Amino acid sequence: MRYMEGVNSPDDLRRMNLTRLRRLADETRRFLIESVALTGGHLASNLGVVELTIALHYCYNSPTDKIIWDVGHQTYTHKILTGRRALFSTLRKKGGLSGYPKPDESPHDCFQTGHSGTSVSAALGMALSRDIEGEKNCVVAVIGDGAMTGGLPFEALNNAGRSNTDMLVILNDNEMSISKNVGAISRRLSEIRAEPAYIGAKSVARKMLNCLPIIGKPTGRAIERMKDAIRYALIPGGVFEEFGFKYVGPIDGHNMGALIRTLKNVKKLNGPVLLHVHTVKGKGYAPAEARPERFHSVSAFNADTGEPLRKERGGVTYSEAFGAAMIDLARKNTKIAAITAAMSEGTGLSEFQKVFPERMFDVGIAESHAVTFAAGMAKNGFIPFVAIYSTFLQRAYDQILHDVCLQNLPVTLAIDRAGAVGRDGETHQGLFDLAYLSHMPNMTVMAPKNCEELKKMLEFALTLGSPVAIRYPRGSLGVDLESAEIRLGESEKITDGADALLIFLGSMADVALQARDILKADGVETALVNARFVKPVDDNMVKMIGGYKRSYVIEEAVFAGGLAAAVIARAVELGVDVKGLRSLSFPDEFVAHGSRDEILKDHALDAKSVAERIKRENG
Numbered sequence: 001m002r003y004m005e006g007v008n009s010p011d012d013l014r015r016m017n018l019t020r021l022r023r024l025a026d027e028t029r030r031f032l033i034e035s036v037a038l039t040g041g042h043l044a045s046n047l048g049v050v051e052l053t054i055a056l057h058y059c060y061n062s063p064t065d066k067i068i069w070d071v072g073h074q075t076y077t078h079k080i081l082t083g084r085r086a087l088f089s090t091l092r093k094k095g096g097l098s099g100y101p102k103p104d105e106s107p108h109d110c111f112q113t114g115h116s117g118t119s120v121s122a123a124l125g126m127a128l129s130r131d132i133e134g135e136k137n138c139v140v141a142v143i144g145d146g147a148m149t150g151g152l153p154f155e156a157l158n159n160a161g162r163s164n165t166d167m168l169v170i171l172n173d174n175e176m177s178i179s180k181n182v183g184a185i186s187r188r189l190s191e192i193r194a195e196p197a198y199i200g201a202k203s204v205a206r207k208m209l210n211c212l213p214i215i216g217k218p219t220g221r222a223i224e225r226m227k228d229a230i231r232y233a234l235i236p237g238g239v240f241e242e243f244g245f246k247y248v249g250p251i252d253g254h255n256m257g258a259l260i261r262t263l264k265n266v267k268k269l270n271g272p273v274l275l276h277v278h279t280v281k282g283k284g285y286a287p288a289e290a291r292p293e294r295f296h297s298v299s300a301f302n303a304d305t306g307e308p309l310r311k312e313r314g315g316v317t318y319s320e321a322f323g324a325a326m327i328d329l330a331r332k333n334t335k336i337a338a339i340t341a342a343m344s345e346g347t348g349l350s351e352f353q354k355v356f357p358e359r360m361f362d363v364g365i366a367e368s369h370a371v372t373f374a375a376g377m378a379k380n381g382f383i384p385f386v387a388i389y390s391t392f393l394q395r396a397y398d399q400i401l402h403d404v405c406l407q408n409l410p411v412t413l414a415i416d417r418a419g420a421v422g423r424d425g426e427t428h429q430g431l432f433d434l435a436y437l438s439h440m441p442n443m444t445v446m447a448p449k450n451c452e453e454l455k456k457m458l459e460f461a462l463t464l465g466s467p468v469a470i471r472y473p474r475g476s477l478g479v480d481l482e483s484a485e486i487r488l489g490e491s492e493k494i495t496d497g498a499d500a501l502l503i504f505l506g507s508m509a510d511v512a513l514q515a516r517d518i519l520k521a522d523g524v525e526t527a528l529v530n531a532r533f534v535k536p537v538d539d540n541m542v543k544m545i546g547g548y549k550r551s552y553v554i555e556e557a558v559f560a561g562g563l564a565a566a567v568i569a570r571a572v573e574l575g576v577d578v579k580g581l582r583s584l585s586f587p588d589e590f591v592a593h594g595s596r597d598e599i600l601k602d603h604a605l606d607a608k609s610v611a612e613r614i615k616r617e618n619g
C-alpha cells in the first residue's frame with residue numbers, strides 16, 4: 001500500500017518517521033504529475049513545495065495553527081494532506097475541487113487567496129487578533145519570491161516587523177514568478193543564496209546553536225534570547241532584518257530533514273521570523289524543471305512526454321492579436337511602450353519584448369505601480385499600453401483614477417481575460433472591470449467583437465490622447481465579421497430585425513449571433529447591435545430601444561456599472577422609455593469555477609437560453 005493512502009489528515013503524518021515522510025513526498029509528487037496530466041491545473045509551483053508542505057503540516061497543527069498560502073495555486077499537496085486526495089479527479093471542474101484555498105472547502109484553508117501578495121497582511125491580522133484574545137496558535141504565511149515584487153507584502157512586513165508578534169513568513173524562493181523573476185529583490189535573493197560568506201556565517205551560527213538546547217522544553221528565556229541574538233547577528237537576511245524580522249536561511253526546500261529541524265527551531269523563536277527556503281519550480285518532473293513557465297498552469301498533457309493532449313481551441317487568441325498589433329503600432333510610433341505586471345507571456349507581449357526590449361517593461365506583480373509608472377511615462381510624452389488581466393487590474397483602481405484619469409493622460413489599458421475566465425474561479429473572474437472603470441471621468445471604455453476590431457480599437461485609442469480601456473476575453477472567441485471604422489461613442493449595427501433588439505458587448509458577440517440564428521429559424525427577427533462603447537455610450541443605440549417592445553443588453557460582466565446600466569442611465573437623460581429593456585448580465589454575486597460554457601449556461605447567458613427567453617417574451 002502507498003503511504004499516501006494512509007494519510008487523510010495532518011495527524012496521520014505525525015506518526016511517520018523521516019524515511020516514510022520522504023517516501024510520502026515521492027508518492028505525492030508522482031500523484032500530482034499523473035493527476036494534473038488528466039485534469040490540467042497548476043503543476044510547477046506545486047511540485048516545488050511538496051516537501052515544504054509535508055514538513056509544515058508535520059510541525060504545525062492545522063487548522064488550529066494557521067497556514068496562509070500566497071496566491072494559493074501551490075496548495076495541491078496541502079489539499080492532499082488535509083483529506084481531499086480523492087477529489088483530485090474533479091480539480092477545477094464545475095462543482096469540484098477548487099484550484100485555490102477555499103474556506104468553504106476545508107477548515108484547513110484558513111484564508112481565501114488567488115491574487116498575489118496578500119498572505120503576510122492576512123497572517124499579521126490573524127497574529128495580532130490572536131494576541132488580543134490571548135490565544136497561542138501559530139500563524140504562518142507562505143509567500144513566493146515572485147509575490148515579493150509587489151508592494152503589499154512590503155507594507156505588511158513593515159507593519160509586522162515592529163509589531164513583535166509571533167509569526168512566521170516562509171519565503172519560497174524558486175527564482176521564478178510565472179516567468180523568470182524580475183527586479184532588485186530577486187537579485188538580492190540570488191546573492192544571498194550564492195554568497196559563500198553567508199553560507200559560512202550560517203554554518204558557524206548552526207554550530208553555536210547546536211551547542212544550546214534546541215529540542216524539548218525551553219530552558220528559560222535567557223537562552224532563547226541568546227539563541228535569537230546569535231542567529232540575528234550571524235545570519236544576514238539583508239532587507240528583512242531591517243524590517244525587524246529574524247532572518248533564517250536560506251535552506252534547501254527539498255531536504256525534508258533540514259526543513260523539519262529548522263521549522264521546529266524556528267517555532268521557538270520569538271517575534272516575527274522570516275524563513276528563506278530555496279526550492280526548484282517543477283521539481284522532480286523533467287519537462288517542468290526544464291520549462292517551469294509552460295508548466296505553471298497547464299491543460300491536460302501526456303505525463304510521459306509533457307506534451308499537451310489537445311491543441312487549444314483554434315484561431316488567433318485576443319492576447320496574440322494584441323501582441324501583434326502592438327508590434328505594428330510600435331514600429332510606426334517610437335513613443336509607444338508596453339507594460340506588463342509579470343504576465344508578458346499571458347498578455348501576448350513575449351514577441352514585443354524581443355522586438356522592442358527597450359520599450360517593454362515587466363514591472364513584476366505590481367499592477368498599481370504599473371499604472372502609475374505608465375502615467376509617468378505618458379506625462380513625459382510617451383504612449384504606454386498597460387496589459388493586465390481584468391481581475392488583477394482591480395488592484396490599480398486608485399492609480400487609474402488619481403494618476404491617469406485626473407491628469408487625462410494617454411494611457412491605454414489592454415484588459416485581457418475580461419469576462420468569465422472559467423477554471424480559476426471566483427478569484428479570477430473578470431466581471432468587475434466595467435464597474436470600476438465606467439464611472440471615471442475622461443475614461444473611454446470599449447470592447448471588440450473580434451481580434452480585427454481589437455486592432456482597430458488600439459489604433460483608435462492612439463487618436464484620442466486620453467485614458468482608454470479596451471476589454472477582451474480569454475482565448476479566441478471572436479466572430480467572423482468585418483468591422484466598420486471606429487468612431488467615438490458609435491455602435492455598429494449588425495442586422496435589422498423588427499421583433500426584438502439585442503445589443504451585445506464584445507465577447508458576447510458569438511452568443512448574440514447564435515441566438516439571433518436560433519430565433520430566425522423560429523420566425524423571430526432580431527436586430528443586432530455591437531455596442532463597442534460602454535463609455536461614452538451611443539445615444540442613437542439608446543434611442544433605438546424606444547422603437548422596440550422588448551430589447552436586451554447582453555454583456556460578460558456584472559450588471560452594476562456595466563453596459564446595461566450605462567444604457568439605462570443615458571436613456572433616463574434622453575427621455576427614452578426603457579420599460580421593455582432587459583439586462584442579460586452577471587448577478588451581484590461571486591461566480592465559482594467551471595468551464596466558460598458551463599458558467600454562461602448557469603447564468604442563462606448561453607445562446608440557447610438567450611434565444612428561449614427572447615422567444616418567450618416576444619412570442
Ligand SMILES: Cc1ncc(C[n+]2csc(CCOP(=O)(O)OP(=O)(O)O)c2C)c(N)n1
Nearest residue numbers: 045115116144145146147176177178342392
Ligand atoms: C495580483 C496578481 N497578479 C498576477 C497574478 C498571476 N500570477 C499567479 S502566480 C504568479 C507568479 C507567482 O510567483 P511566486 O509568488 O514566486 O510563486 P510561484 O508560482 O513561483 O510558486 C503570477 C504572476 C496573481 N495571481 N495575482
